[in-house]
Amino acid sequence: MIQNLVDGVLVGSILSLGAIGLTMAMHMLRFANFSHAELLSIGAYSALVFDGLFSALYPPLANAIGPLSLTWALSLATILAMAITGASAVVIDRLVFARVRAKGGELSMVFASFGVAMIIRNVLGLIFGLQSQLYSKDIVFAIVISRDPFLLIKPDQVFSLIAALIIMAILHGVLSRTTFGYALRAVAENPSLAQVSGINLKRMITLIWIIGGGLAAAAGVFYGLSNQINPVLGRDLVLPIFAATIVGGIGSIYGAVLGGFLVGIASNLALVILPSGYSPSVPFLIILIVLMIRPTGLFGEERA
Amino acid sequence: MTEALTAKNIVAGYVPDLPILRDVSLSAETAKVTVIIGPNGAGKSTLIKAIAGLVPVASGTVLLNGADITNPAPDRMGDHGVAYVPQSDNIFRSLTIRQNLDLVLRKAGADGPARLEALYRQFPPLAQKQRDKAGSLSGGQRQFLAVAMALAIKPRVILMDEPSAGLSPKAAQEVLEHARALTEAGVTILLVEQNVKQALRLADHCYILADGRNQIDGPAADLLNDPVVGQIYLGGKRMAPA
Numbered sequence: 001m002i003q004n005l006v007d008g009v010l011v012g013s014i015l016s017l018g019a020i021g022l023t024m025a026m027h028m029l030r031f032a033n034f035s036h037a038e039l040l041s042i043g044a045y046s047a048l049v050f051d052g053l054f055s056a057l058y059p060p061l062a063n064a065i066g067p068l069s070l071t072w073a074l075s076l077a078t079i080l081a082m083a084i085t086g087a088s089a090v091v092i093d094r095l096v097f098a099r100v101r102a103k104g105g106e107l108s109m110v111f112a113s114f115g116v117a118m119i120i121r122n123v124l125g126l127i128f129g130l131q132s133q134l135y136s137k138d139i140v141f142a143i144v145i146s147r148d149p150f151l152l153i154k155p156d157q158v159f160s161l162i163a164a165l166i167i168m169a170i171l172h173g174v175l176s177r178t179t180f181g182y183a184l185r186a187v188a189e190n191p192s193l194a195q196v197s198g199i200n201l202k203r204m205i206t207l208i209w210i211i212g213g214g215l216a217a218a219a220g221v222f223y224g225l226s227n228q229i230n231p232v233l234g235r236d237l238v239l240p241i242f243a244a245t246i247v248g249g250i251g252s253i254y255g256a257v258l259g260g261f262l263v264g265i266a267s268n269l270a271l272v273i274l275p276s277g278y279s280p281s282v283p284f285l286i287i288l289i290v291l292m293i294r295p296t297g298l299f300g301e302e303r304a
Numbered sequence: 305m306t307e308a309l310t311a312k313n314i315v316a317g318y319v320p321d322l323p324i325l326r327d328v329s330l331s332a333e334t335a336k337v338t339v340i341i342g343p344n345g346a347g348k349s350t351l352i353k354a355i356a357g358l359v360p361v362a363s364g365t366v367l368l369n370g371a372d373i374t375n376p377a378p379d380r381m382g383d384h385g386v387a388y389v390p391q392s393d394n395i396f397r398s399l400t401i402r403q404n405l406d407l408v409l410r411k412a413g414a415d416g417p418a419r420l421e422a423l424y425r426q427f428p429p430l431a432q433k434q435r436d437k438a439g440s441l442s443g444g445q446r447q448f449l450a451v452a453m454a455l456a457i458k459p460r461v462i463l464m465d466e467p468s469a470g471l472s473p474k475a476a477q478e479v480l481e482h483a484r485a486l487t488e489a490g491v492t493i494l495l496v497e498q499n500v501k502q503a504l505r506l507a508d509h510c511y512i513l514a515d516g517r518n519q520i521d522g523p524a525a526d527l528l529n530d531p532v533v534g535q536i537y538l539g540g541k542r543m544a545p546a
Contacts (some may be wrong), residue, residue, distance in 0.1 A: 115306065182396075182399055182406060182410075183407060184400055189398050192358065194396075196358070196379070231414075
């Protein structure tokens with residue numbers, strides 16, 4: 001039980017990072033972007049490529065950091081992957097979503113996002129193959145935190161959680177203490193009023209894609225650290241990330257963080273009573289329950 | 305008599321080829337209150353939004369102190385010295401009062417803190433509640449915050465869309481009187497109002513729209529006692545174009 005709770009928190013931090021970008025783009029651009037989870041794949045694979053490149057160029061970078069399987073090369077690659085994924089999100093918006101937005105309605109955008117997801121997934125499969133890949137083939141043993149109750153944690157998981165929390169803390173600082181953060185929240189709440197308050201909406205959309213893409217890339221790498229990377233990573237995570245967004249309330253960045261942890265914990269706690277094969281159904285159930293009881297989510301409000 | 309804002313022969317609407325405004329013209333005199341009234345669906349709010357750049361103008365021109373600003377980017381209106389206060393949802397509820405003001409003051413640079421202090425002096429309740437979420441304010445206080453946000457950019461012209469909507473009569477009176485007081489500082493006010501009598505009492509000049517066209521215009525005091533104005537509202541009777 002405690003093990004499931006801790007695992008849930010660890011998974012939750014990854015879902016939260018994914019959900020922050022999704023909730024911002026979804027609220028501002030008014031469409032359910034089913035391709036958002038593919039940004040995690042783009043991030044995970046970009047980091048894999050640069051990890052290999054940095055390790056080959058300067059072999060000492062391939063050394064693991066302390067007890068982690070994470071290497072210096074992968075750390076640097078992650079930062080680069082965040083930038084590349086942010087840029088990819090902007091390119092995808094310019095090439096596909098902006099054009100559909102100009103001519104079609106919200107439903108067209110949703111279908112377009114399905115198309116984008118399929119394209120990204122298959123292009124990644126084409127380039128990297130369908131087999132699973134690992135950042136590190138070294139075996140990293142989990143550390144026994146306690147024997148009663150029995151609790152095992154991998155150092156990489158702890159790192160991912162701390163890194164995710166730091167990223168969220170930085171984001172919180174930006175959102176709550178800078179005028180740029182106020183502008184981001186203003187745009188998420190009421191784009192039209194934000195515009196007449198002197199905020200350039202087009203520039204903000206670009207920045208939201210960059211931030212959302214960057215956070216998704218970090219989530220993708222953290223996921224890859226404790227799991228395997230494969231081209232269907234996005235498909236596996238799209239539903240939990242959507243559940244986190246809906247639980248938190250679409251448009252609420254803090255809601256997305258809380259929603260990520262709630263969905264992660266609920267999915268893992270469900271393993272106590274359900275066979276593991278049923279675990280993927282839990283986010284579905286959470287979405288249904290939240291939509292029935294509080295359609296706007298925990299922190300969501302009727303949109304202006 | 306100088307005209308701060310002039311709209312000439314405006315044709316505009318939300319959907320191409322389906323104009324809501326079909327040839328509307330008006331002028332707002334500097335440091336005066338000009339009010340636009342008319343029945344529901346007359347195009348009053350659309351006109352003010354078209355001036356603010358939120359509804360595309362298909363034909364016609366908007367002049368600000370003689371300079372053509374037709375179809376401005378809404379986020380650049382502040383640079384022209386024009387502020388727009390929407391009818392509803394005119395504050396960011398999830399931000400605190402201070403954050404709402406900081407957001408609009410971000411381009412003020414070194415002048416920002418002084419302007420913030422001035423706004424707090426002008427609206428003391430906002431200073432007292434500066435750390436509260438704007439969503440927690442009462443209707444009247446929200447309107448004052450919205451007006452304070454408009455004033456933050458030191459505008460020469462303020463466009464206000466039904467500032468008294470949804471307010472108690474007392475709060476509505478306060479908001480409208482405050483709008484009137486702004487003209488003493490040289491600000492030009494262009495106001496859309498449903499609250500006809502109150503609006504006419506405080507305005508200098510009035511335009512009546514119906515069906516997306518100009519109907520009557522003239523000094524507000526004259527129209528206040530004009531039986532025809534009452535007829536339009538009470539009976540919804542359409543006037544022949546002026």
